[in-house]
Amino acid sequence: MGIKKGFLFVLLHLGLALAADAQVGGQRGFTFLELPANAKAAALGGYTVSSYSHDVNMVAANPALLNEQMDRQLSLSYVGYLADINQSNLAYAFNHEKRGRWAVGLNYLNYGDFVQRDATGLEEGTFSVNDYTLSLSHARQSEAFTVGATAKLAVSSMAGNKAVGLLADVGGMFRHPEQDLTVGLVFKNVGYQVKAFDGGERAPMPFDVQLGASFKPEHMPVRLSLTAHHLYQFDIVYLDPDAPGRLDADGNEIKEKATAGDKIARHFAVGTEFIFSNNFQLRAGYNHLRRKELRLENASGGAGFSIGAMLRIRTFELNYSSAFIHPSGAGHYITISTDTGTLFRRSN
Structure with a gap:
């Protein structure tokens, strides 16, 4: 079986086997795995399965994006x-x-310290809550097609009580041989919670299917990306059943309902890169699902929008982005990258 047919076979059967059990947010474990952990991904709307570049962080979005430009x-990143x-x-x-091309990753999320109290409310000290992931990725290329996979060990810790999961991402990429066009497909977070929190039940993993494309017109300094996510389920809208509805002319309460257009739009994130040179870029993105779910009842602010920039100075590349998570604030991302091969040669 050829590499292209084998890849399609694996993806098809993974999707059929897991889609029926997959659920949307609020009902799954290790949901921190859905967060972008670097500046470029955050700036482009949080989903970047087709962004082919030298940025090694893109492997976390789709292991098939691992390529020779990322070597060394x-x-x-800090968020x-x-x-x-x-x-x-x-x-x-x-x-x-x-043994081919590989990538390794370590992701750590710290929620801070919390006051610990006994049953009567007396303070007993503090405890910490954090999540982390160790990952190993591998990819192989055959002409215009690349397939890749990532194995992940995920751990959530709360006051010393731990939950452990083993997961994998399986992805593919097509890169047009003549045009600046890339198409990516990935099945993310396929796995199992091998250990639940003490006294708790095993939770389903944050499974997702994402499909995206990135395209740069030949004579334009702009690259556009469009990514569809949560493709295993059409309706991913959550409406609070306790939220008050509006009143009609007769005083009857009318609950909010999602339109078909809104249901479709929540599956998409868009990103734009303005390429002024190899040393300087500006980026912007929009995530409709984030905007709809994290807005306040009467205000949305900048929720769902993101902006960023890249500046390269000699062997170092600095990326910054601000992703507006909620009307009350944004997440700030800083990523510093370097080619260790060039860096060590210069130091010698």
């Missing part, structure tokens, strides 16, 4: 969310002469 790339919640991420890619 080391990247460190500051609301309050004292923060996230750190490390990624590195390398090519082994006999």
Whole structure:
């Protein structure tokens, strides 16, 4: 079986086997795996399964994006969310002469310290809550097609009580041989919770199916990306049953209902890269699902929108983005990357 047919066979059977059991947010474990952990992904709307570049962080979005431009790339990211919640991420890619191209990653999310109290409310000290993931990715290319997979160990810890999951991402990519066009498909977070929190039940994983395309017109300094997510389920709208509805002329309460257009739009995220040069770029994105779910009843603010920039100075590349999570604030992402091969040669 050829690499292209084998890839399609695996993806098809994974989708059929898992789609029926997949559920949307609020009912699953390890949902931190759905958060973008680097500046570029956040700036482009949070979903980037087709963004082909030298940025090793893109492997977390789709393992098939792992390519020769990422060899020896080391990247460190820091994310500051609301309050004292923060996230750190490390990624590195390398090519082994006999075993092919690989990438490793470490993602850590810290929710801060909380006051611990006994049953009567007396303070007993503090405890911490955090999540982390270790990942190993591998990809193989055959002409215009690339297939890749990522194995992940995910751990959630709360006051020393841990839940553990084993997961995998399986993805594919097509890169047009003549045009700047890339199409990506990925099945994310296929796995199982091997250990639940003490006293709790095993939770389903945050499974997702994502399909996207990125295209740069030949004579325009702009690259456009469109990504569809949660493709295993059409209706991903959540409406609070306790939320008050509007009143009609007779004083009857009318509950909010989602239109077909809104249901479709929630599946899409768009991103734009303005490429002024190899050393400077601006980015912007929009995530409709985030805007609809995180807005206030009477105000949306900038929720769902994101902006960012890239600046390269010698061997270092600095990426920054701000993703508006809620009308009350945004997440701030900083990513610093370098080619360790070039860096070490210069130091010598």
